[in-house]
Amino acid sequence: MAVTVNDVEHIAALAKLEFSNEEKEKFTHQLNQILNYVEKLKELDTENVEPLSHVIELSNRFREDKAESGLTPEEALQNAPSRTEKFFKVPKVIGEKGS
Amino acid sequence: MKSFDAIKSELASGASTCESLTREYLEAIDRAKHLNAFLSVFAEEAHGQARAVDRKIREGTAGPLAGMVVSIKDVMCVKGHRVTCGSKILEEFVAPYDATAVARLRKADAVIIGKTNMDEFAMGSSTENSAFGRVKLPGDESRVPGGSSGGSAVAVKAGMSTVSLGTDTGGSVRQPASFTGVVGLKPTYGRVSRYGLVAFASSFDQIGPLSLTARDSAAVLNVIAGHDDRDSTSATVPVPDFTAGLNKDVKGLRIGVPKEYFDDALQEEIRGAVQKKIDLLRNHGAVISEVTLPHTAYTIATYYILATAEASSNLARYDGARYGYRVKGAKSLTEMYTRSRSEGFGGEVKRRIMLGTYVLSAGYYDAYYRKGQKVRRLIKEDFDNAFLRVDCLITPTSPSTAFKAGEKMDDPLQMYLSDVYTTSANLAGIPGISIPCGTDRQGLPIGLQILGKQFDEETILRAADFLETSG
Numbered sequence: 068m069a070v071t072v073n074d075v076e077h078i079a080a081l082a083k084l085e086f087s088n089e090e091k092e093k094f095t096h097q098l099n100q101i102l103n104y105v106e107k108l109k110e111l112d113t114e115n116v117e118p119l120s121h122v123i124e125l126s127n128r129f130r131e132d133k134a135e136s137g138l139t140p141e142e143a144l145q146n147a148p149s150r151t152e153k154f155f156k157v158p159k160v161i162g163e164k165g166s
Numbered sequence: 167m168k169s170f171d172a173i174k175s176e177l178a179s180g181a182s183t184c185e186s187l188t189r190e191y192l193e194a195i196d197r198a199k200h201l202n203a204f205l206s207v208f209a210e211e212a213h214g215q216a217r218a219v220d221r222k223i224r225e226g227t228a229g230p231l232a233g234m235v236v237s238i239k240d241v242m243c244v245k246g247h248r249v250t251c252g253s254k255i256l257e258e259f260v261a262p263y264d265a266t267a268v269a270r271l272r273k274a275d276a277v278i279i280g281k282t283n284m285d286e287f288a289m290g291s292s293t294e295n296s297a298f299g300r301v302k303l304p305g306d307e308s309r310v311p312g313g314s315s316g317g318s319a320v321a322v323k324a325g326m327s328t329v330s331l332g333t334d335t336g337g338s339v340r341q342p343a344s345f346t347g348v349v350g351l352k353p354t355y356g357r358v359s360r361y362g363l364v365a366f367a368s369s370f371d372q373i374g375p376l377s378l379t380a381r382d383s384a385a386v387l388n389v390i391a392g393h394d395d396r397d398s399t400s401a402t403v404p405v406p407d408f409t410a411g412l413n414k415d416v417k418g419l420r421i422g423v424p425k426e427y428f429d430d431a432l433q434e435e436i437r438g439a440v441q442k443k444i445d446l447l448r449n450h451g452a453v454i455s456e457v458t459l460p461h462t463a464y465t466i467a468t469y470y471i472l473a474t475a476e477a478s479s480n481l482a483r484y485d486g487a488r489y490g491y492r493v494k495g496a497k498s499l500t501e502m503y504t505r506s507r508s509e510g511f512g513g514e515v516k517r518r519i520m521l522g523t524y525v526l527s528a529g530y531y532d533a534y535y536r537k538g539q540k541v542r543r544l545i546k547e548d549f550d551n552a553f554l555r556v557d558c559l560i561t562p563t564s565p566s567t568a569f570k571a572g573e574k575m576d577d578p579l580q581m582y583l584s585d586v587y588t589t590s591a592n593l594a595g596i597p598g599i600s601i602p603c604g605t606d607r608q609g610l611p612i613g614l615q616i617l618g619k620q621f622d623e624e625t626i627l628r629a630a631d632f633l634e635t636s637g
Contacts, residue, residue: 075520082478082523083485083503084516094520100579101521105467108537111544118539119546121369121399122595123356123620128398142262146489155488160499 070098167325170382173233177223184223184233188216188277191235195280195326201302203320205240205250207280215277222275229275231389234382236271237327239318240281241288242373243362244268251364252286252296252314255484255491255510265362266397267331267373267390274389279327282317286512287481288338288366290314291584294575295514302571303346306610309568312342315376319346322376329377329386335366336469337564337588339374340600344563344613347602349630350376351383354620355595356401358387359394367476368399370469370592380601380630384408387623403621411624412631417451419629422556426462427587431565435606440562440614443603443633447560450636457556459548462590464541466582469589471525471538477515478522484510517578546594553619558626561587563600563613587615597623601630 075095079086086094140153149156168176168187176182192209212235222228238244241251243261250256264272272278285295293301293316301316303309304324311320315332319342322330332339334352343350351374358373365371375386391405423444428437448454486492486506493509496502511519525534552559565586574581591598596617603614614633618626 070524074524078520078523078527081527082519083482083500083507084511084519085504085508086516094517097517097578098521098524101470101582102524104579105471105534108464108467108471108541111461111464111541113537113540113544116540116543118536119543120539122542122546122593123354123399123401125356125399130395138262145262146259148486148489148492157487158496158499158502 070095070102167378168328169379170234170328170377170385171379173328177233184219184277185213185216187233188212188235188279191279191325191327194324198304198324198326201304201307201320201324202283202299203301203317203324203326204237204280205252205283205298205317206248208247208278212277212279219275219277229273231271231274231276231385234276234328235279236276237279237282237318237321237330238268239284239315239330239332241284241333241364242268242331244278244281247281249281249364250298251288252284252298253511253515254297255507257297257491259489261362263362266359266394268362270390271331282315282321282330284317285314286515287364287477288314288333288335289477289514289518291337291341291581292569292571292574293317293342294571295512297512300571303568306568308570309610310345310571312345312564312568314338316342318376319343319348319350322348322378329375329382331373332376333363334372334374334592335370336473336592337585339376340588340598340613340615341564341585343376343600345568345611347611348376348378349380349383349599349601350374351387351599351623352591352597353387353391353623354401354597355592356399357597357621357623358390359397359400361394361396365480367473368480369476370473372592380599380627380634381409381412383599384412384627401621406624408623408627411628413635414628414632415450416447416629416632419447419452419558419625420556421447421452421454421629422457422552422559423454424457424459424462424552424559424561426459427561431583431586432562433566433606436562436565436567436612439604439612440560443614444560446633446636447629450632455556457552457559459552459590461541461545461548465545465590465593466586468538468541468545469585469593470521470582471534472542474518474522475526475535476522478519478526481515481519514578542593545590549590549594549596557618558629559617561615561617563587563615567606567608567610567612591617596620597626599626599630601633
C-alpha cells in the first residue's frame with residue numbers, strides 16, 4: 068500500500084499544509100519508509116483485542132456547576148494576530164469554496 | 167552543581183541565601199549561553215522572587231521548595247512570559263496564566279528562572295528540531311543532549327538551575343537525562359496535571375522533573391502531583407510523601423530484567439554498565455529475575471501511529487486565527503490557514519502531522535489507528551503480567567549514548583528508534599526514571615531506566631536513590 072505523491076497532496080490538503088514539489092517527493096519517500104516499518108503490526112492477531120484509548124481507569128468527572136472567573140475578553144484577545152473591538156478578525160469567509 | 171539537599175543545609179547554616187544562589191545560576195546561564203539551553207531568562211523577576219523567599223525563610227514561613235531554582239521547558243505556561251514550544255508559530259505567544267505545575271512550584275516557594283529550549287512541540291530526540299537553534303551537549307558540543315527536553319537536561323547538568331520541569335511523551339525526559347548524565351523522572355500518566363502544558367499527544371504527555379538526584383525529583387513530585395479540577399485526566403489517587411521511602415535498602419525488592427531490552431541494538435558498554443548495577447542490587451538482597459515483554463518489538467510502530475494521530479488533531483488549533491503566527495496578505499480563510507501553518511511549522515512537526523492525518527484518514531483508520539490502539543492494549547498487558555511477579559523493571563534508557571548532531575536528521579526512522587526503550591512506559595501509562603550509570607569509553611554518560619507500576623513512583627525512586635547512594 069505505497070503512498071504516492073497524489074496521496075501526499077490529498078493528506079496535505081486535509082492537514083491544511085502546502086509543500087514544494089521537492090518536499091512532496093521527500094515526504095512521499097519518508098512516509099513510505101515509516102509506513103513500511105509500521106506494517107509489522109499486521110503480524111499480530113488482534114481480532115479479539117479491545118482498542119485501548121486511555122491507560123488509566125477513568126470515568127466522567129463531575130463537579131458543582133459553580134461560576135468561576137476565567138480570562139477576561141481582553142486577556143483572551145491579547146495574543147490575537149488581528150482583532151476588532153472584542154472579536155478576532157479573519158479574512159472574508161462567506162463565498163469561499165469548500166468552507 | 168548543588169543538589170537541593172545541599173542547598174537546604176547552606177540556607178540553614180546561613181552560608182548562602184536564595185538570592186545569592188539565584189545570582190549564581192544566572193551567572194552560569196550567562197557563561198553557558200553557547201549551549202543554547204535557554205529560550206528566555208527571567209533575571210529581574212527571579213531576583214524579586216528570591217528576595218521574597220529569603221524574607222519568608224527569616225520569618226520561618228517558607229514553603230517546602232524554598233531555595234530551589236527551577237527552569238521550565240518552554241512548552242508550559244508561565245504567566246506573562248512567552249511560551250514558544252520551540253516553534254516559529256508560537257514565537258510571540260504570551261501565556262495568560264500559569265500551568266498548574268508551575269503555580270504549585272511557585273506556591274511551594276521555588277524560584278522560576280526561565281524557559282528551556284526544546285524540540286519543536288516536543289517532537290524529537292535530539293533538541294535539533296528547535297526553531298531557535300539546537301542545544302549542545304556540555305563537554306562535547308558536537309553532540310546532542312537528547313530530546314525533546316534537551317534544554318532542561320543541559321540546564322541541570324551545567325548548573326543553570328537546581329532542577330528543571332520537562333515533559334515526556336515517548337521518552338523526552340528520560341532520554342535527555344540519560345544523554346547528559348542527570349536524573350529524569352516520568353511520573354504515571356495522570357499523576358501531574360497537564361493544565362497549561364501545550365498538548366502534543368494527550369494520552370501520552372506527562373510533566374516530569376530533571377534533577378541531579380532522585381531525592382530532588384521526589385521533592386518536586388511531592389509538590390506538582392495530585393488532582394487538578396482543570397485537568398479531568400489528572401488522577402484522584404492519593405499523593406504520598408515521595409521522599410519518605412528513600413534511604414532504604416533493597417532487601418527483598420523483586421526486580422525484573424526484560425530480556426527484550428537487551429537486544430543486539432544495544433551498545434555493548436551500556437549492556438555491561440547496566441548489568442553491573444543489576445549485580446550490585448542482587449548483592450544487596452534484591453531478588454532479580456528475567457521477565458518477558460513479548461510485544462516490545464511493536465512499541466515504536468504503535469507509538470508513532472497513535473502519538474502522531476493525536477498530534478495532528480491537537481495541532482489543528484494553530485490556524486493563525488486566534489493566536490500564533492499569521493501570514494500577511496492572505497485573501498481567503500483557507501489560504502490564511504494553509505500558509506500560516508506551512509510557514510510556521512518546522513519539518514519534523516509537518517512530517518508528524520502528515521503521518522497522523524494519514525493514519526486517521528478515511529480508509530486507513532482501521533488499518534492503522536485502530537490497530538495501534540489494539541496493540542497498545544497488548545503492550546500494556548505485557549507490563550500488567552510482569553508486575554504480577556516483580557515490583558519494578560530495570561533496563562537501559564537508550565540503546566546508545568549521545569550521538570553526533572546531524573547524524574540522524576535525514577533519517578526520521580533512525581531518530582525514532584532512539585526511543586525504543588522509553589516509549590513503552592508512555593504506551594502503558596507507567597512511571598519511569600532514568601539515572602546516571604557511568605560513562606562509555608568516550609566519557610559519554612550512560613543511563614539506566616527503572617520502570618514501575620502505575621502510581622508506584624515510590625518504588626522506582628527508592629531503587630534509584632539506592633543505586634545513587636551505593637555507587
